[in-house]
Amino acid sequence: MPVLLTVGAIENAKWDAELEYIAPKGVEENGAIQFEIRAAVKLKEGESLRSGYSANADIVLDRRDSVLTVPESLVTFNNKGDSAFVFVKNPEGKGEEAWTKTLIKTGLSDGINLEVLSGIDATTELKGAKKEEKKEEVEMSAGSE
Numbered sequence: 001m002p003v004l005l006t007v008g009a010i011e012n013a014k015w016d017a018e019l020e021y022i023a024p025k026g027v028e029e030n031g032a033i034q035f036e037i038r039a040a041v042k043l044k045e046g047e048s049l050r051s052g053y054s055a056n057a058d059i060v061l062d063r064r065d066s067v068l069t070v071p072e073s074l075v076t077f078n079n080k081g082d083s084a085f086v087f088v089k090n091p092e093g094k095g096e097e098a099w100t101k102t103l104i105k106t107g108l109s110d111g112i113n114l115e116v117l118s119g120i121d122a123t124t125e126l127k128g129a130k131k132e133e134k135k136e137e138v139e140m141s142a143g144s145e
Contacts (some may be wrong), residue, residue: 003057006017007049008097015049019059023085062108068121071115074128075106086120099127 001019018038026033037057041049076085082108087099104119120126 001059003037003059005041005055006056007053009053012135015041015043015047017057018029019057026092041081055064057091064108064115068116070116070120071128072112072114072128074113074126075104084114088120089127 005015021038023036026035088102090100105117107115
């Protein structure tokens with residue numbers, strides 16, 4: 001699986017690598033779970049790395065392009081986590097009736113934005129922040145150190 005490595009000691013540099021191993025159990029450090037990984041780095045001619053550097057690896061688990069997304073904070077999940085809802089503006093309603101709880105089908109999430117597969121469209125007005133149709137790629141990735 002491809003990964004993108006960044007080394008803290010070397011600014012503005014990224015390397016493509018091929019994932020070889022991920023530890024089955026992570027270790028909590030400073031509030032984050034960190035997993036030991038091993039990756040084969042693809043160095044360009046003239047580049048070198050020394051052992052002992054601390055690095056971050058971004059692993060892209062899945063990717064979508066040109067999808068409808070909403071901020072994940074606008075989505076309410078039921079207790080079982082098997083369905084998701086948003087509050088949609090009801091033009092005839094007033095007060096509490098101004099918003100209708102509407103079931104949506106969701107896709108990928110990057111932890112901030114959530115892909116919406118059905119239930120609303122780009123013109124639907126939601127309670128809370130504005131949604132937008134993303135023109136760039138949305139990735140769900142997992143980081144490791």
